[in-house]
Amino acid sequence: MKDAILHNPRCSKSREALKLLRERGIELPVLEYLQQPLSKHELRELCALLGVKPLELVRTKEELFGELGLAKDNGYSDAQWLDVLASHPKLLERPIVVYRGRAAVGRPPEKVLDLL
Incomplete structure (x- = not known):
């Protein structure tokens, strides 16, 4: 996956992370993932880079999570959670920064400063 910040401009944490990077002279491509959702393959790559299972990137407190009838213990496989994230990018944790592998x-x- 290429260097980027997965950004939601409406999210204060996302805006803060972007500001921190820029203050340190790090200009990364900004990927507004709600406008340009990640593919299942890209999400799988992201999980590998982060060393996490897909469920760990799901915003379980997001209202949409409940509206979709999802539950952390529903028995979904990693592939099924990737499908959920690919279909509903609003559920993806944010911000996420990819930098130098x-x-x-x-x-x-x-x-995000740990990456510098």
Whole structure:
């Protein structure tokens, strides 16, 4: 996966992470993932870079999670959770920064600085 920040401009944590990077002179491509959703393949790559299971990137407290009748213990496979994320990018944790072959979730935003 190429260097980028997966960004939602409406999210304060995402805006903070982007600002932190820019203050340090790091200009990454900004991927507004709600406008340009990641494919299942890209999501799989992202999970590998982060060293997490797809479920760990799901925003389970997002209202849409409940509206879709999802539950953390529903027995979904990793492939099924990737399908959920690919179909409903709003459920993807944010922000996520990919930089030089590594990735970090910016929760809190300062965690993205670990990549520098």
